Amino acid sequence: MRSLITIILTSLLSLPVSAAQVYQTPEQFVSSAFQGKPPAATPLWLNADLKATAARILGHPPQALRIKYWRQGLQTAWVLDEIGRDEPITAGFRILGGQLQDTQVLIFRESRGWEIHMPNFTRQFAGLTLTPNSGLSGHIDGITGATLSVNAMQRMARLALYLDQHVRNPPVSGP
């Protein structure tokens, strides 16, 4: 009887979600990242080099000419979108000194894979940095049935770390 209830509950939990799930708005994420006093947003224009590296990380050209970020000292916050299977996933990343501190799924629009918003998945990103070849410094355990969403989160985390590196240590242009 207990196993039957478990099976039914598990099946109900794995039913596809139809509407967009807003776990946190981007404003709420940015506000909480800076203890309620977020700085003004700064646009980062993607030049040719940034576009090329972003395209390599994402596996496709970036979808916009600029990306907004928030910065206070060594800390930056990013709100990015990336398509999982068919719909974009909106995620927030708080980075301090080049290390991921906080990773949150803000808005999830897919019908499957919503498990990525759970803390036991997003916690894996804490403390990760960017490797020299633009990878993540640690392994992320996937979730069965959410592979595309997991991959999208990893791509966004890598991009956030790369852009953070760029804004804190911009390349020096020649004379």
Add this chain to the structure above:
Amino acid sequence: MSATHRLVGHDFMRKRSRSATHYLRSLYSWHRWIGVLASLFVLLLASTGLALNHAESLHLNQRYVCTAWLLRPYGLLADSPNLGMPFAQAWWTRAGGWLWRDAQALTPAPNGSLLSRTAEGVLLLEPSGDWTLFAPSGEVLERGSHTPAMLQPANSPVELAPLPGHLAVALSRATRCRQITWERWLLDLHAGRLLGLQGARVMDAAAIAMIVLAISGLLLWRRQRRRQQR
């Protein structure tokens, strides 16, 4: 055993052998004719299935069917927009579920999306709260979600004006070519839905025929194997 018994036994075995041969011939015949009839469906299902398995790498979900007779089963009506928003020497129009800059499709624009001008370009605000800011050139400046407060649309109301005749005609055709993807069309062909409910039933019958083929084929193979072993 008496001679009579031997005769009866022999007769019985001959009749049994004739019956088995007749059964085998019937099975072959059925297998052959069902196979011939089903072969066309096998070709259709295999080729559409193969294409659908590689839909992503072939970008079938990003390419649209534009040929009139292929779209006929859908009974689609072309969207005939006649009003647009003039901005930065181009016409911005929402038609057929898309945002257009002149005759170039920019991005899907679901029903209920709002267009407005801002200091930097054109803002498309979707009913979900997702927004896209376009530069006057049509490039995407920025995308976001649930952040209308971060963007200050211009207070001036959007002024729509009648589209130039040639653009209206071009858009009418273009909107038809942005409704059904090749992936969708192949899925409907694979399932027989292009011919409606009857088409789906024909595909069901084809599927049953293939099941019968598989079973009859196995039975024939088993019989043949037994004969070879004798």
